[in-house]
Amino acid sequence: xxxxxxxxxxxxxxxxxxxxxxxxxxxxxxxxxxxxxxxxxxxxxxxxxxxxxxxxxxxxxxxxxxxxxxxxxxxxx
Numbered sequence: 078x079x080x081x082x083x084x085x086x087x088x089x090x091x092x093x094x095x096x097x098x099x100x101x102x103x104x105x106x107x108x109x110x111x112x113x114x115x116x117x118x119x120x121x122x123x124x125x126x127x128x129x130x131x132x133x134x135x136x137x138x139x140x141x142x143x144x145x146x147x148x149x150x151x152x153x154x
Contacts, residue, residue, distance in 0.1 A: 088114055092121035 084107040090096050091104050108115045136144075 084111075085114055088117045089121055091118050092125050 084104055087104045096104060
């Protein structure tokens with residue numbers, strides 16, 4: 078992957094720490110010269126941290142029952 082435009086598609090994988098070493102090195106060099114990707118990467122990384130540290134809420138029992146009933150009524154193919 079050498080194309081500059083292709084590097085712009087890697088910000089989400091970078092934020093999730095999911096790039097193979099070769100692409101990681103290329104993308105980190107790209108971040109040094111691309112403020113758009115740097116900003117998007119920072120935003121996505123913040124979102125990942127927020128999701129990873131947020132607290133799960135328990136669905137109300139009635140809601141859970143309704144959803145499970147609806148799922149049971151959907152034909153499986």
